[in-house]
Amino acid sequence: MESTPLVRAHGVRKSYGRTEVLRGVDMTVEQGQVVCLLGPSGAGKSTFLRCINHLETVDAGQIWVDSKPVGFRLRGGKLHELREREAAAQRRAIGMVFQRFNLFPHRTAVQNVAEGPVHVQGVNRRQAHEQALALLDRVGLADKAGSYPRQLSGGQQQRVAIARALAMRPKLMLFDEPTSALDPELVGEVLEVMVDLAREGMTMIVVTHEVGFAREVADHVVFMVDGAVVETGPPSQVLDDPQQPRTRQFLAKVL
Amino acid sequence: MALPEDVPVVPLRHWGRWVSGVVILALLVGLGSAMADAQILYEDVPGFFSADVMIDGLVNTVVLAVVAQAAAVVLGVVVALMRRSANPVARWVAWVYIWIFRGVPVLLQILLWYNLALVFKTISVPIPFTDAHLIDTPTNALITAFVAALLGLGLNESAYMAEIVRAGLNSVDPGQLEAAKAIGMTPATTLRRVVLPQAMRVIIPPTGNDFINMLKGTSMASVIGFLELIHAANNISSRNLEIMETLLAAAAWYMIVVSVASVGQYYLERAFGAADRVDRGLTPWSRVARSFRTPPTVRS
Ligand SMILES: Nc1ncnc2c1ncn2[C@@H]1O[C@H](COP(=O)(O)OP(=O)(O)O)[C@@H](O)[C@H]1O
Ligand SMILES: [Mg+2]
Numbered sequence: 001m002e003s004t005p006l007v008r009a010h011g012v013r014k015s016y017g018r019t020e021v022l023r024g025v026d027m028t029v030e031q032g033q034v035v036c037l038l039g040p041s042g043a044g045k046s047t048f049l050r051c052i053n054h055l056e057t058v059d060a061g062q063i064w065v066d067s068k069p070v071g072f073r074l075r076g077g078k079l080h081e082l083r084e085r086e087a088a089a090q091r092r093a094i095g096m097v098f099q100r101f102n103l104f105p106h107r108t109a110v111q112n113v114a115e116g117p118v119h120v121q122g123v124n125r126r127q128a129h130e131q132a133l134a135l136l137d138r139v140g141l142a143d144k145a146g147s148y149p150r151q152l153s154g155g156q157q158q159r160v161a162i163a164r165a166l167a168m169r170p171k172l173m174l175f176d177e178p179t180s181a182l183d184p185e186l187v188g189e190v191l192e193v194m195v196d197l198a199r200e201g202m203t204m205i206v207v208t209h210e211v212g213f214a215r216e217v218a219d220h221v222v223f224m225v226d227g228a229v230v231e232t233g234p235p236s237q238v239l240d241d242p243q244q245p246r247t248r249q250f251l252a253k254v255l
Numbered sequence: 256m257a258l259p260e261d262v263p264v265v266p267l268r269h270w271g272r273w274v275s276g277v278v279i280l281a282l283l284v285g286l287g288s289a290m291a292d293a294q295i296l297y298e299d300v301p302g303f304f305s306a307d308v309m310i311d312g313l314v315n316t317v318v319l320a321v322v323a324q325a326a327a328v329v330l331g332v333v334v335a336l337m338r339r340s341a342n343p344v345a346r347w348v349a350w351v352y353i354w355i356f357r358g359v360p361v362l363l364q365i366l367l368w369y370n371l372a373l374v375f376k377t378i379s380v381p382i383p384f385t386d387a388h389l390i391d392t393p394t395n396a397l398i399t400a401f402v403a404a405l406l407g408l409g410l411n412e413s414a415y416m417a418e419i420v421r422a423g424l425n426s427v428d429p430g431q432l433e434a435a436k437a438i439g440m441t442p443a444t445t446l447r448r449v450v451l452p453q454a455m456r457v458i459i460p461p462t463g464n465d466f467i468n469m470l471k472g473t474s475m476a477s478v479i480g481f482l483e484l485i486h487a488a489n490n491i492s493s494r495n496l497e498i499m500e501t502l503l504a505a506a507a508w509y510m511i512v513v514s515v516a517s518v519g520q521y522y523l524e525r526a527f528g529a530a531d532r533v534d535r536g537l538t539p540w541s542r543v544a545r546s547f548r549t550p551p552t553v554r555s
Contacts, residue, residue: 055433085441092439102434106452116438119448168438
């Protein structure tokens with residue numbers, strides 16, 4: 001039996017006003033795969049990622065995650081648009097990590113992690129707290145449970161943000177340049193957590209400029225320019241033997 | 256040229272402080288002697304201050320201000336949310352609401368509500384498709400002086416609160432909304448758990464200010480015969496003609512109530528503003544208390 005891919009996007013288009021930011025993007029991610037999305041600034045990488053968990057609506061094309069159409073319900077052979085509440089429920093299966101962390105500043109690290117389980121999933125407080133502590137331990141921050149975000153370094157904040165996303169037990173994790181806002185010496189601690197996550201079999205789509213990370217863990221590298229996929233394949237091919245001139249130019253700059 | 260090791264230092268002389276101090280002192284002495292010469296029966300003021308009718312006026316003033324402000328906060332949040340709604344009808348209604356209730360003077364609004372019986376004899380809300388009514392009362396029975404004052408003050412303030420709340424909601428980083436969405440929060444939970452707690456920091460200071468204004472604004476209800484502090488003062492002075500004395504007693508109550516409200520505002524701001532602050536600092540009280548407990552340390 002052939003397994004269906006966890007993520008299937010085809011013909012995804014998106015415009016802001018007159019500018020077309022995504023011009024028909026296709027992508028398939030199998031269960032347990034790690035896909036790295038590379039490309040110059042303004043290529044539409046963030047926009048595409050945000051379409052996958054319905055932070056943005058698409059103008060054309062479709063995205064299916066876990067055999068469900070993102071932002072829609074399939075009924076009677078037609079796709080019916082979801083209400084915001086229903087879209088919220090659909091997002092629970094998809095974790096997202098942002099460039100600027102976006103931790104809740106008025107809550108401690110452990111409260112940030114337990115927020116979703118308690119106030120979205122209705123897990124009991126004590127149990128959610130225990131799980132949150134375990135997750136913080138997993139990202140190496142057991143001793144920072146009681147700290148507020150502004151008391152933490154960028155690398156620590158991003159690891160809390162990863163723990164917060166994992167607390168929802170997502171089937172898919174999206175990372176939007178998770179290390180781009182970090183001081184160089186803090187990049188490693190975040191990448192380490194992500195490598196572990198990939199090894200444990202998490203399905204991940206990672207927008208990144210960290211070519212080393214892509215080479216180490218990616219099953220697929222997708223190179224995007226001007227809202228379209230230019231080149232795709234295993235890292236050994238796209239990163240070490242790129243066929244397209246745009247890919248070569250870009251890699252020459254970031255390497 | 257070599258510099259000598261230990262040159263004497265002459266501190267800056269603050270002549271301005273001395274001059275202004277002397278001027279103010281002279282003015283205070285002048286004012287004091289004028290007040291002493293004034294024909295005010297100071298010995299009567301404490302009696303008016305604690306008169307039964309004055310205490311009634313005080314209670315009514317505080318109750319009216321608290322209820323009107325509380326209603327205004329709730330309405331203000333609703334109107335602010337409507338202004339940010341995706342629904343264009345809701346946005347438009349909110350805009351018109353603010354336009355009207357902020358535009359008409361409070362005193363005039365109070366008078367309009369109080370005189371509603373002149374144009375509507377009864378107020379009735381029929382339940383559609385039945386003969387029953389949700390409300391069906393003579394207007395005079397429904398719109399008492401208290402209700403008219405509450406409507407006038409509360410609705411006007413709700414328009415201001417809507418703008419204050421809107422500023423607070425706008426102050427929250429859009430990244431916070433995305434983070435909440437990304438963990439699957441519904442819009443209502445996002446508002447309650449993420450947005451409002453962070454907006455409070457911006458909302459509370461101007462709300463405290465408005466409440467202090469509201470405490471004093473209740474005095475406008477005296478024109479429709481509501482027994483608040485000024486009406487109580489007039490009540491006493493209409494019998495004994497000690498106008499200044501009774502007004503001073505009312506003024507003292509206003510100062511006390513406003514001072515209490517200011518202290519309350521201080522603690523509210525602390526509670527909401529500093530949840531994530533590393534060092535909350537000490538309250539004025541704990542600073543005083545500490546100065547009694549531990550000997551002051553000399554800075555090195
Ligand atoms: N909310 C928005 N409104 C208008 N234009 C936007 C918006 N978000 C992104 N864009 C534009 O879309 C293009 C792609 O942006 P983005 O997806 O952030 O690219 P990337 O993440 O690859 O750098 C950019 O030109 C950007 O200016
Ligand atoms: Mg981006």
